[in-house]
Structure formats: structure tokens, C-alpha cells
Amino acid sequence: MAASHLLLHLFLSLLTIKHLLAAQTTLFHGGFLLDVTKDPQTLQYTTHLLIGTPQLHTKLVVHLSGQSLWLNCAQSSSSRQLVSHGSLPCSMAKSGAQILVAPTICDIHEENPITGSANFGDLAEDIVTIVGDLGSAETVERFLFSCSGENLLKGLATGAKGMLGLGRSKIAFQSQAINNFDIPRKFTMCLSSSSDGFILSGASISKSLSYTPLISPNGQDGYYVNVKSIKINGRRLALHDGGQPVKGLEISTVVPYTTMKTPIYETFTKAYATAARSMNLTSVAPVAPFGVCFSSQQTVPEIELALQSELVKWRIQGRNSMVQVSDSVMCLGFVDGGLDMSSSVVLGGYQMEDHILEFNLGTGMMGFSRSLLMEGNSCSNLKRTLVSNPTESL
Template sequence: MEGYYGLLVRKVTVRPPTMPLGATRLNALELTVIIATYAPPGMDQGLTAMSELAQDVLSIQSTQGSNPGPMVRVPQFLFTCAPSLLLQRGLPSTVQGVAGLGHSLISLPTQVTSHFSSAGFAPIFALCLAPKGVMFFGDSPYYMLPNVDITRPLSYTPLIISPQGEYYMEVKSIKINDKDVPIDTALLSINKQGVGGTKLSTINPYTILHHSIFKAVTQFFSKELSAIPQVKPVAPFGVCFKSKSIKKSRVGLEVPNIDLVLHDKHVMWRIYGANSIVEAAPGVSCLAFVDGGMDNNGASIIIGAYQMENNLVQFDKARSRLGFSSSLLFYKTSCNNFNFTAIP
């Protein structure tokens, strides 16, 4: 580990364990577990099955921040051998496993950082989601081509971890085009029953808003973009526009910026067009937020994977803070730009 600051994940390899007599034996081939960034719309998230807890050695590449380095090993790594039926609905055929990133004793980040803690390894991991994105374990620096330190634009807000190990942040208000959106701010606080607030979740492909917040945001956004013709909405979205009527920019389509105002009024997570608008059908661009309904039994806002794409999101459990960069496209790079050319 000498001379290396962290670990990175494009894929992790776990060698199948030797099963006890009477148990189902796996073949001797290596099992490649791809980090699943989110559950696609067709995936059945309520599907469950019995699985067996196993233990073996995990191999993962180290990094000095800009290239993959030597492989390092995490012994006694715990994982489950899940039935294939759990991976056959909604996930790409190449995916052979799902990694848990929540705050628990056997999650991937916890096991990796715990093993290297004696060497001063910080309990930090960072996501940079994209088709060829990357995940880092350990503290910065993190570099993307062309030699851009993507931690430099990070802003920070307190990281809140629920009793269930889910990650939350405090959103105080929402702005569109620098104007306050009129919403019920009581929904933005977590009450004594653990209801409300803003959660981050890569399980959800798009951000989910409580119905009243969704209604206020879509109406306000549509008003600010009134010069663009609307078209029939494409499910699961509530408002869509004629794509060719919207100009393009470095950070996506030129639409009103959406700001999540956090613990301090000067700290905002800005969502540009690249993360707020999705092409839902040919020639149809939709506001990439989903109506979560009126049921108030969970988070009022769930930040989905699409809103995190090409954003660096750092979960710093050592300092209890969440770092976020907003769109890296603004800095002429993206999460696709990690140099996977290994250092000899």
C-alpha cells in the first residue's frame, strides 16, 4: 500500500469459496461482481430469495488517484451467493452481482476501509457514476483526464446516516432559476418517526419527490420554461418538452437550473440540464423527476442515480460530511474519463 492513497472499483473479483459437504458447489471460475449503479425501471425491487453467506478473499486495485496500481487483497471478505433469479429481471445480462454501499458492518465500503484502517485508511468512498464510471475507496485526490482533480470543486454538507444505514442530507429549500419554489418545508425535515428529509439512493434511477413537492417543482419549472412547447408526458415523468426547441450547452440542454439549498443558504447542489432533463423518447425531453405520491412513510426527496451522473459524490464518514461537485461537464471532464491504464 506504500505510496498509494486509495482503492478504485471498476469491477471486483471474488473467488468462489469451498462449500461444506451437502451444500451447492460453485464452479471453479472466478465470479465477477459488477458495481450496480442503480436498479433499472424494469427491475423487481421486491423480489427476495434465500442465499448463503460466504467468506473469501477480495482482490481490488489500488490507486494514487489517477491510474490503477497494484492489486491488493481483502481477506475474510463476506458476501452472499444469491440465486441467479435475483439478477434476471431488469439488470443487464453481464451483471453477475450487486454491491451494497449502505452503512452496515458487511457493506462493501465498510469491509474494505476496515481492513486497511491500521494503515491510516480513511472511512471514505466516492461515486462517479457514468457508463464507464468509477468508485473510489479512501481519501482524495481523484483525477480524471485531462489531469483534472475532481475534488477541487467539492462543496460539503453534513452527512446524516439513518438507523437503517441509509444516507441523508439536509435540504432547506429548492430554487429554480434562482427563485424560491413554494413548498411545504416541513416535509424537508426528518420527524421523530424517521419520516421526511432527503435521501441519496442509487437504487432509484431518477429523483423521487413527495407529490406536493413534485407538483410545485414541475409547475414552477414549466413556468420558467414557458417559451418551449410542451408535449404529451412519457411515463414515469410528469412534464415533457419538444427537444429540438431547446438549445444545447456544455452541461446539457439550456433549461433553468435547479438548486437544492442545503444546511447553509450559500451551499447549494446545482442541477444543470444534463441531470435534470432526460430524452424519454425520440424528440421528447422530460424533467427527470418522478412523483412519489402522497404516502408520507419515508423520505420526501430521494436523489436518484441520474441526478448523480457525472457528479462526484463523496461519502466522508470520518468527518460526517457529504461532498458533491455538481456536474463535472462544467469542468470539461466527466466520470467516463478515469485513466484505466494500469501503472506497471
Template sequence: MSSNITICFVILLVIYSIPYPSFSSFLAPIVKDHTKHHHTLKLSLQNPPQPKQLLLDLGGTLSWVDCTTTSHFITCNSSICHALSSSQGPICTSNNCNIQSTNSLTKKPFVVKVLVDSLELPLTDGRNPGQLKEVNEFVLSCSDRGILKKLPKNAAGLAGLSRSNLSLMAQVSKRFALPKVFALCLSGSVSAQGVGFFGTRGPYFFLPEIDLSKYLNYTPLLSISSNQYLINVTSIKVNGKPLQLNQTSLTVDQNGAQLSTTSPYTVLHTEIFEALIDLFERESAVLDLTIRPPVEPFGLCYNADDLLMTRTGPAVPTVDLVLGHDDVFWRIFGVNSMVRILRRDVDAWCLGFVDGGDEPTYSIVIGGHQMEDNLLQFDLQTQRLGFTSSVLVHNTMCANFNFTTNINVS
């Protein structure tokens, strides 16, 4: 009898000594819309929860949905509206609480109604999803169908992820006392989704058991009075050779380079765009590629049959965004620098950068295509951006997060 008790005690001791995963942060799947080349965040809103896809917007001050889908507007005398008065300055109309907001679709600030709803996100240990957790009294806004027309087909609204105190990330972090940090891994796959992590600096595990947080490099986020995420790009190199530029074209109004998930491709000041096209063409000459007429909106295209394929996409010169120091750079391989155009009588690979004119707000806007299969960590407590360059060199991809295992641990 005593031996059986001893065995049971040992079994219990082993069970309780097994380290259980810590499900203390959140995640959300990210889906690419291949029509408008945007990415949407999958989450659950309302009570009972309804699955929604919201356009991922790094420039949105808060999230919003269609006004016809909700009735949870708040009044001017509510505690939530009073809480907004110190930072957002609510505007009262017919006892409705309104605030001024911005997003990347409208560009200019506009007044929106404030509402609250229930948000649910899966918990995560960085390796798997856990059970859903509710974020009650989630503050968002709504808009009319005019703006909805600008969204991807399946999007029901917009997920604001800017530096605003009302962004999705800021509200989740505050509600659960988590670090004010999130990470995005956008998938370029036609069918497989990427992932966003909220409230954690890692680990971020991707099959086959690779923690991408170990491969992060860092550069400061510029402290400019803006809700945008801006970094300091001091030069651009092709195959290690710098573009010959007037330095002021890299720092229009000293604003830095903007990161934008609503811009499908990286947009450049005309001088930078033309210099990049020229140097990229010269560096590609040794590859004996056939240049074909460009396909809009791009400025340099090659016949697809001429390009060899590698693990990191078409074999073309690398493009480096140098971030302050020569030894800190975001390397762009062919999978992110080139775009495949396949339609009717066109089969081409085009350099995936767009001319933004000679008077842009930002001399460089780093777009979604250049972010795909790169892990990006936005840390507002340390005021820095973590970046990996292409995770394909580490034998994984953003579509490799394991969504199939759901462990019900709260």
C-alpha cells in the first residue's frame, strides 16, 4: 500500500514540475488581400462575439467599423468620454461623444463618433494560440460606407495600430498591464496567414521551432510629434554600393522614413526612385537580364524567364536601407524587392518601388510588400523598431506560425 502511495506522489511531483506555457500576451491572425495588396487583422468584436477582418493600419489613431453594425455609442456625460477629454479633446454633438481621428485612408483628421464594444483576442505563449480573452469597453469609432469602399473586399473596418493612446495595441496593453509593444509578421502567401503579437517582446516561434525574436536588430523610432512610426534611413545601397543622392531628399522636412501597412509598395521621393532604378539596372547588367517595357506603377521590369529563383526569391542585387550606421541595415532580397506581374501577354518581374513625386510628405514610405516575411517589433517603451530582414534566410516564413494547436489555458 505504501509503495502505491509513493508512486502516486512521484507522478504528481513530476506533473507539477512540468513547466506550463505562460499565456500572458495576445495574438491575431493576419490575412493578405491579393486584390488591393493590403493586410487585414482577424479578431472578434461585439457580444456575442462576431468574427471580423479589419484593415491593418499603422497610421490609425483608433479602430473603427461600419456605423450600421453597432449601437454602442457613448454620451458626453459618460465616464469614458470624460476620460478622453485630457488627451483627445471630445466634441459633443446631440449628446454624442465625438473625437478627432486620423487614418491612412482619409489622410486628413476628421471627427468620428466614439463607441465601446467587446473585443476578444486569443492568448498566446508565443508558440500556440490559447483561449479567447475579452477586452471589455474597447473604445473605437465608426464611419459611413463611403470610407468602407476603400477597404479590401472582406474588411469590415480598420484596426488602428498607431502610437495613439487609443490604438488597439495601447488599449490591450493598458487593460492587462502588458508591455506597450507589438510585433507583425506579414505573410506574402496566397493562402496562408501571418500573425500579430500584442504585449510581448517574445518569444515568437515559427515552424520548425524557430524563435525569431533572437534574430532582431534594432533602430530608434524617431520622436516626432506624430502618431506615425518613423525611422532614420541615412542611405540606400544596391549590392553594397550607395545611391548618389542629395542628402536632403532622404529627409524631407526631417520627417524620416514612414512605415505603412496601407501602402502596398515602398514609395520614394523622385530623386531617390530614379537613382535606385539607375543603380539597380547597372548592378543587374552582369546577370544578362532582358529589360522590357515597365508595367505601371513600376519603373523597371525584366522578362520573368531570365531570372533564376533562390530561397529568397529572384536572384537580383540586394537593396539595403542603412539605418544610422553602416553596420545597421535592413536588407531587402529579391522576394521583397521584386513583384511578379503575370497577366495576358505579360510575364515579368518588376522592381517593387514606386515614384512618389518630388514633394512628398515622407521621402520614403516603406510599404507592405517590403515588410512581408520580415518580423517587425514596434516597442513604444524603449522607442525602437526591431527588424529581422527576410526570415526566409532562417528557414521559416511568416505563414509558419502554428495556429492549429489551441491550448485552453487562461
């Protein structure tokens, strides 16, 4: 009898071990998932990390092109260590920047792109606990980040303590995650208008993506792609930036709506209004920050961005082009960025919502899906599928 109980216990233990191993492998070969929520007041996308000892539930604004993870270090942590100047982590963080005066503690440049403010913060290292939605145990690793002053938090979503940079620098969060967890050099992002967005590190989740190269116009940091042309209802626009053709399109999570330099915006909105009138849409007084608004109707002109070639197209339709500002008024979700923009066109968060975006740092390519809404799907549904069936490709 005792032997039978022992065999049963051993059998159940083997099943448990098998289940745990399966749970680990379903973490996309070491990848992990972060929840992303849209803040309704600021329209920023936020996530959370557990940082330090004791663990601090830290709310961070997602900055796709951010070159580092920075946060306000007002709360103490027994596991936090400041990084000394001249150390290997400091050299990695500085990335060859000229140092005129060598401080004792490594200080690095921090930036808040919402307000445009910047300063230097002390580089530190602390424990980050990754808790995903894929059923695995907690994963703990040490990450580098900079400690910001309280003033740098201005303009961030309520409760946010810093920014999660996903850029291509050596100390951006994604770069550190790749090194810490030995995962593929890629991440997938799906933004939602609610709390159902996510960032998935180290994995691809769809085979139905179009791909275009990531570029670095004039050596700029961040994520940029070529844009060959912009069409409205199939009609190609002649767009120029200071007499030159528009070359790079910047992808941004901190710009709420797609933003264009004034000459480009004027040409674009004039053509859109013409196409809208031909579809019998009625123009109404604009509602800030938008410049073109209509009486609410069902069908609106289609916007098409031809990226690497005329065959690689990003279509912006309905939900991603129009913003419902009242029961009777909808506005074109594109804004005038003035003449001082560093980029000609910045693709904003609203236009990316409910699209799969894959950033492959290994191949230097960006993959993107058509709108999930056009297929009766959404980031919310996709996230639930991932949680319940992590190995399933969509």
C-alpha cells in the first residue's frame, strides 16, 4: 500500500515537473510579457515593474525611442548600488560621449520628451522582478537605470515614476533584457486604447506581418522607417519638407497622434478634406488640437503610407484615422507640429493602436500587421490568447 502511495506521489511529481517545464518553455524561450495601459488624461502608455528591495511597484511611461530606463529614486532600496565613474557599465552607458569632468558617480543624460526637459542623473543598478501573465515564476535580474530628480516627472501620467526606454542603446530596457535573459533580439508591441495593451520581449507572435527596414536618418536614435509616398483614397500626394522629399517616418509612443511639419500637414489635410467632400462628409469647426473635423459618419477616406516600396503599405482606416470628440463630431487624428520638428512625420500612438508591431533588432527590420479591428480582433483578444496559449502563432 505504501509502495502504491509512493508511486502515485512520484507520478504526480513528474506531472508537476513536466507542467513547470512547459510553463517555462511557453515563455517564448525566455521572453516575457509586460502589461501596457493607456492613461486617459495624458494619452500616454504606461507599464509597471517591481524594482528594488523591498519591491516597489513602479509605474513607468513607455518611451519606444528612449535610450535608457530612468526613474525617481526617492524611495530607498537595500539592493540598489550606484555605479562608479570609469566602470564598464558607466562606459557602456556613456557610449563614447566626451567627459570633461570625471565625477565619482557615473552620471548620464536623461530626457523627458513630453516636456522637453533634460538633465543628468546618477547611474544605478538594482533588482528588477519581472512578473508576466504567462504563468511563470518570478524572474529577478539586475538592471541599470538612472536616478532622476523630481522635476523630470512633470508632464508624466499620474503616479508615473519615470520612463521605460526601449531604444537601441546598450542600456535601454530592451537591450538589457536581451542580455539578462538571453532572448532573441526582438520585441513585439500591441497598443490598446484601454488597459489591454502589451509588450512581449524576445518573441514573434504573428506570421502575417509586412516588413520594412529600420533606418537611422542623419544618425538619429530611435525607430524610423522609409516613407516613399502618402496616398488618400489612392491619390498620391506631393509632400516635401523644406523643398526636399520626405524620407524618414519616426515611430513614437509618446506622441498621442501622428504629427507633421506644417507644410506637410497643410498639403495632407487639404487633400483629405477634398477626398472627404467627394464622399459627402460635412466639415464642421475644428476642435483642438485637430485642424480638420466632420459630422460623424460611417465611411471616411483611407490613408495609405507606402514605406520601403509601393508594395509595403500601412493603411490607416476608420478607427485609427478619426477621433470621436463628441456624439456628433469626429476629427482627423493628425496634428500640426509646427516648423521646428526634428522629424518630418512622427507616427503617433493612436494610429498604432490595435496593430501588431515587431521590432527585430537582429535583422534591423520592423514588422507590422493590418488593423486587428478590420479582422474582428484586437490587442485585448490577442493578449488573452497569448495568456491561455502562449505557443500559438496568430
